[in-house]
Amino acid sequence: MIAPSFRRCGLLLGVLALVLPLTAAAQSLPGIGRIKVATGRVSLIRSGQTVVPVVGDVVYESDVLHTDADGQLAVTLRDETRLSLGPGSDLNLAAFAYDPAAGRLSLVVRVARGILSYVSGRIAKLMPDAVRLETPTSVIGVRGTHALIRVQP
Amino acid sequence: MTARRLVVIVVLALAAACARRPPQPVAPVAQDLVVLAPDPGTGEVGGLLVTSGAGQAELTEARASTTVISGQGPGPVTVLDEATVQQTFGAVLALVPDGAERFELYFETGGDTLTAESAAQLPSVIARVRARVAPEVSIIGHTDTTGTAESNVALGLERAGLIRDLLVGDGLDVSLIEVVSHGESDPLVPTPDNTAEGRNRRVEVTIR
Numbered sequence A: 001m002i003a004p005s006f007r008r009c010g011l012l013l014g015v016l017a018l019v020l021p022l023t024a025a026a027q028s029l030p031g032i033g034r035i036k037v038a039t040g041r042v043s044l045i046r047s048g049q050t051v052v053p054v055v056g057d058v059v060y061e062s063d064v065l066h067t068d069a070d071g072q073l074a075v076t077l078r079d080e081t082r083l084s085l086g087p088g089s090d091l092n093l094a095a096f097a098y099d100p101a102a103g104r105l106s107l108v109v110r111v112a113r114g115i116l117s118y119v120s121g122r123i124a125k126l127m128p129d130a131v132r133l134e135t136p137t138s139v140i141g142v143r144g145t146h147a148l149i150r151v152q153p
Numbered sequence B: 001m002t003a004r005r006l007v008v009i010v011v012l013a014l015a016a017a018c019a020r021r022p023p024q025p026v027a028p029v030a031q032d033l034v035v036l037a038p039d040p041g042t043g044e045v046g047g048l049l050v051t052s053g054a055g056q057a058e059l060t061e062a063r064a065s066t067t068v069i070s071g072q073g074p075g076p077v078t079v080l081d082e083a084t085v086q087q088t089f090g091a092v093l094a095l096v097p098d099g100a101e102r103f104e105l106y107f108e109t110g111g112d113t114l115t116a117e118s119a120a121q122l123p124s125v126i127a128r129v130r131a132r133v134a135p136e137v138s139i140i141g142h143t144d145t146t147g148t149a150e151s152n153v154a155l156g157l158e159r160a161g162l163i164r165d166l167l168v169g170d171g172l173d174v175s176l177i178e179v180v181s182h183g184e185s186d187p188l189v190p191t192p193d194n195t196a197e198g199r200n201r202r203v204e205v206t207i208r
Helices: A004-019 A122-126 B002-020 B082-093 B116-131 B149-169
Strands: A033-039 A042-046 A049-051 A064-067 A072-077 A082-085 A089-099 A104-119 A131-134 A139-142 A146-152 B031-037 B048-052 B055-059 B064-069 B101-106 B137-142 B177-183 B202-207
Touching (some): A064 A072, A072 A089, A082 A089, A082 B082, A104 A122, A104 B082, A139 A146, A146 B082, B031 B048, B031 B055, B031 B082, B048 B064, B055 B064, B101 B116, B116 B149, B137 B149, B149 B202
Parallel strands (some): A104 A131, B137 B177
Antiparallel strands (some): A033 A072, A042 A049, A042 A064, A072 A082, A082 A104, A089 A104, A104 A146, A131 A139, A139 B048, A146 B031, B048 B055, B137 B202
């Protein structure tokens, strides 16, 4: 069932784990979540570059998600937070940190306009104060679990 | 003279009436509608704290809402009916991705051999990964307190790695799998040191 090469690999990882602290034993993912729904005209702005996101694409901290009047997007973040965006929306994944072992937890989402559904994940469970949903006029703190927000700028 | 005085009084009265009228907004004022909804999976209702300017509104029951107008605090909390929530948010509610699914797989003592029961459960775990849209998987390896803490971190990683390799073998991209070992530090059942405990020899698989 297990190839000998994997056994050697496991041994190597084991040796590494002896040397490194527990948190460093985690293989961190490159992104903070994945696109689960992308329909109609949608775009994603990353470091000034605009791309068209498709289902399965990885999202990163500071990404801005945009939907046109016929567009919809949904994302599941690494801590199991679920964000869904209706048509005519702009959302910035402003800050994300999920490292429970190191106590680093943070989620800041900014909605400039449009319609957002937020379903909380592990960050809100572990440290509710670490989660902030921001609009141009309000800051929304989350005690769990499901918020619906319409922003008319 | 009397007529002129009358005109002056009328003009002054009109001016006063105009001055009392509130200024008309020239453009639509920015506003938010914030609604607390039940959890789509469990139906659990949490709470939201809406802060704007100097004001705050606390939403604590299902479909409780507040409207925030730019420059003012949050308006009074009102409970919306289901139809109103659906009218505004129905489309976005239909988009909410499925919640995470968790599985626990158990191991024989001292190595990375699954128990017969968990080995039998494995195909259904793999089937759930396949069934989900754009899945990501978190795998956390655990051990009981037999052996040293250091060797158990390595053993937990070996157990988690076994499951990872099975998922990769089934076609899941390795970059979508996060592997961590908690060694003996996070037991399901707390025990003294050097205690064999089957419920602690496990791997937690979370599919999201």
